Amino acid sequence: MILSQTVLVLLGMLLAAWTLAAGWAIVMARVRQQRAEAGQRSMRRLARMIDESPALPLLVRADGRIEAPQRLANWLGLETVPQFLTELDTGDKGLTAEQLAELTTEVRRTQKTAAPFRMVATPRGSRRSLALRGHLADPHVSPGGAALVWVFDFSDSESELVKLRAEAARARGDFSALVSLIEAAPMPMWFRGHDGRLRLVNSAYVAAVAGKNAESVVEKGTELVEAVDGLTAAQVALQAAQQKLPIERMVHATIDGARRALRVSDLPLIDDGIAGYAIDVEDLEELGREFKAFRDAQRSMLDQLSAGVAQFDHKRQLTFANQPFQRLFALTPAHVLNPPPFERLLDIARDAGRVPEARDYQAWRREKADWFAASEAQEEAWPLGDGTHVRIVAQPMPDGGLVLVAEDRTEQLRxxxxxxxxxxxxxxxxxxxxxxxxxxxxxxxxxxxxxxxxxxxxxxxxxxxxxxxxxxxxxxxxxxxxxxxxxxxxxxxxxxxxxxxxxxxxxxxxxxxxxxxxxxxxxxxxxxxxxxxxITDSQKAEEALRERNAALVEADAVKTRFLANMSYEFRTPLTSIGGFAELLQAGLGGGLSDTGQEYVTAILASVERLGEQIESVLDLSQSEAGILPLAREEIDLMPFVTRLVEEREPRIRRAELALDLRGNKATAGRISGDPRRLGRALGHLLDNAIQATPGGGRILVELSRHKVKGQDWARVVISDNGPGMDAAMLARALGGLKVSADGKAVERRQGLGLPLARQLVEAHGGTLELLSEPGQGTAAIVELP
Structure with missing residues (x-):
């Protein structure tokens, strides 16, 4: 029983172990199966990946056999993959003989030396480009020194490469041409890096900065443009790069010892840097200044014209109107500051009545606007409502503008x-x-x-x-x-x-x-x-006048001889009478009674009086005849007049008159004249004043000087407070003796004193003026140069 139990236990244990072993075997088999299936899937995936990959393997064994996928045969234009390397060339398909020979040589070299190789092949009748990359195969792949060649289909890449090569070649050519163009450019050009430093300059730049060569200029960083407003040229270029916008500015630089105006541009090149160039615009600036000066001079000249001139640009905008045009068309300063277009100018002129009346004003205005497109000058006459006549000349300009000339012809028509x-x-x-x-x-x-x-x-x-x-x-x-x-x-x-x-x-x-x-x-x-x-009648009259003139000449000679004889004939008897009277008065003819003495004294007084009258008559006659001789000398006027007054002092006292002499030697001054005849003229004026002034009256003699047309003249005023004279009496007093109208007799006036005084004063170049009113007295004003 015990043994049986032991056996049973052993059997059970054996069965359990067997069961465990069977389960283990089943599990392991299952694992191996799964691994095999995974390996197969991986192999299929790898094979599929190899089939789909752009590179296909070509295994070349040492004996010349090859292994490759079907796709490689398709790439080569073959129906199936051949067994040997030499079969890749069929004569009409596959690789060419040269390509196959090169491949064979490279494969054998790799098999012997393990050196990799590369080559390019193009199958017959195909545009496909194949890149072959060969190396010694791994022993796990194929022992015995096989060569593994990877075949790449780079047809598309090759097209791109060809295109890129062509573009690169073209770009290199363009770049070379651009560099040559930049180098040959007459304007300075440069290129800056992102830090603003110069990296490239052309020869014009080097010449402008007086550099040795481009490399030294770049190395030293020599700038063409000076700093403006505290900003250097590099800082301005960096601003353009930051804003990613080109910057253009006008600066001045010294080139070849002369200041030149440059238009400098800095252009940012995205991520590459900043390019720049400078254009010399000094000639343009000078031309602009000359044009501005010419335009200002032209407009100043146009302002001086009498005709109105206006200029319009191609946009029909008023650009200039001279002063006559502004006045003619009633343009205000606001219109000048904000110039109107042509049509608007016509409207302004129409509102001011400065264009002719038109039945259809709009059509008339469109017709005048067509002047800009006319091929030749247009001329019209504009009669305005206020009677003004304006001549209009419209001259089209080559730039599409118009010059309008308006001439006011009203005065010309008048x-x-x-x-x-x-x-x-x-x-x-x-x-x-x-x-x-x-x-x-x-x-x-x-x-x-x-x-x-x-x-x-x-x-x-x-x-x-x-x-x-x-x-x-x-x-x-x-x-x-x-x-x-x-x-x-x-x-x-x-x-x-x-x-x-x-x-x-x-x-x-x-x-x-x-x-x-x-x-x-x-x-x-x-x-x-x-x-x-x-001149028939005038000739006859001339002969008659010539005969009469001869008679007048003879009469004038007779008058001259008469005056000379009268001077002798009058004075000689008078002198004899005066001499005998003086002898009688001296007692040479015996003693005279008192009555006799009175008679002799009366004779002497009459002789003296008659002598003065004879002198007056002779002077007056000679003066009127123009032959009065004058002995001129310098005369102190104040002592001269004082002596004349003192000579008449007894008469003044007998007449119980008061005489007031005003003036002094300094204020009276000196004159040039004949003392004897000038004394006679002033003496007559004093005598007339003494005679015309009643007892208890007053006589004023005043000496002074004054300016007459810038010349210093002496003035002698002799006035009295007598009864005075009216205009008729004054005219008769100045008349004296005059020749009658028929020239054959002499008319007697009111004495000879005043006429003689006037003649003597005028003979000295002076004037005599008498002022008198009844009851106010008389004043004689003598002015002598």
Whole structure:
């Protein structure tokens, strides 16, 4: 029982172990199965991946056998994968003989030396490009020194590579051309890095900064442009890079020792850096300054014109209007500051009444706007409502603009009308003259004449209407002259006036007894004027006047001899009478009674008085005859007048008058004159004042000086407070002795004192003025230079 139990236990344990072993075996088999299935799946996946991969393996064994997937045969254009490497060339498909030979050589070298290789092959009849990369196969893959060649289909990549190579070649060519272009560019060009430092400059840049070469300029960082407003050229370039916008500015730089204006541009090149270039615009700036100066000068000149000028640009906008145009079209300063377009300008002028009235204004305005497209200048006359006549000239410009010229011709039309009137007036005036006239052109043809000309020369109007030549005219004139050859003198006068521009004259006698005097006068227009005057009557009157003049000359000689004889004949008896009276008074003829003495004294007083009258008559006669002699010398006026007053002091006292002498030597000054005759003139004025002033009256004598037209004159005023005179009495007092109207007798006036005083003062170059009113007295004002 015990054994049986042991056996049973053993059997159970054996069965349990067997069961465990069977379960273990089943589990392990299951695991191996799963591993096998996973391996198969992995193999299938790897095979599929190899089939789908862009690279296919080609295993070349040492004996020349090959293993490869079917896809490689398809790439090579073969139906199946051959067994040996040499079968890859079938003659019409597969690799070419050269490619196969190269592949075979490379494979054998790799099998022997384990050196990898690369090559490119293109199967026959295919555009497929295959890249072969070979190396020694791993012993686990194929023992015995097989070569594993990976085949890549890079047809697309090859196209891209070809394209890229072509583009790269083109880019290299373009870059080389661009570099050459930049290097040959006449303007400075440069390239900066992201830090703003120069990395590339062209030869123009090097020449502009006077550098040695581009490398030294880049190394030194020599800048072409100076700092402006504290910003260097590198800082401005960095600003352009930060803003990712190009910056263009106008700066000045010194190039070849001269300041030049440059337009500098900095262009950010995204991530590559900043490019820059500088264009020399100094010539443009100078041209702009010259153009601005020319435009300003032109506009200043246009402002001085009398005609209005306005300029419009291609947009029909007013760009300039001179002052006459502004006045003519009533433009305000606001219109000048904000220039209107052409159509708006017409509207403004229409509102101001400065355009002509039009039935359809809109159509009229459109018609004027077509001036901009016209091929030639347009000219119109605009009559305005206020009577103004304006001439308009519209000149289209090549740039599409327009120049409008407006000329106010109102005055010209008025002058034209006045000219027509003057021409008609001249014709009527010529025909009304007593003097005959004719106008000849430089070619000798008659242009104008009056009716008197035809009458004086006895010419037919029909002949003159043909405007005859001077030669034809002379033939007609010669037939009417007393001496026909004298007609040539008329032609010479006309020729001198028209061609020589000289004024000459002459005189001819007609066969009918008349005498004509003619003269040629050059006219400003180049013509010559021939004036003819009938002097027959004047010749007769001249002869009569010549005879009468001879008689007058003889009478003047008689008068001169009479004055000389009268001076002798009057003074000699008077001197004898005075001498005998003085002898009687001295007692040489015996003693005289008291009555006799009174008679002698009266005779002497009368002799003295008569002597003065004779002197006055002689001086007055000589003065009126113009032969009064003057002995001029310098006279101190104040002592001179004082002496005259002192000589009349007894008479003043007897008349119980008061005389006031005002002035001094400094204020009276000196004059140039004849003391004797000037003393007689002032003495007569004093005597008249003494005689005209009643007892107890007052006489004022005042000496002074004053300016007359810048010249220093002396003034002597002698006034009294006597009864005065009215205008008639004053005229008679100044008259004195005068020759009668028939020249044969002498009229006596109111004494000789005042007339003689006036004659003597005027003989000294001075003036005498008498002022008098009844009851107010009389004042005599003498002014002497």
């Amino acid at each position: 002058l034209s009308a006045v000219r027509d009137t003057l021409l008609r007036t001249r014709t009527a005036t010529f025909d009304s003259l007593f003097e005959s006239i004719a106008v000849f052109a430089p070619d000798g043809r008659m242009q104008l004449w009056n009716r008197r000309f035809a009458a004086d020369w006895g010419l037919d109007s029909d002949f003159l209407d043909t405007h005859p030549h001077i030669e034809d005219l002379l033939k007609r004139i010669a037939a009417r002259l007393m001496r026909p050859p004298q007609a040539k003198g008329v032609g010479n006068v006309v020729r001198a006036a028209t061609l020589d521009r000289k004024q000459t004259g002459g005189r001819v006698h007609l066969a009918d007894g008349r005498t004509l005097e003619f003269a040629g006068v050059p006219l400003p227009d180049g013509n010559g004027l021939l004036t003819v005057l009938d």
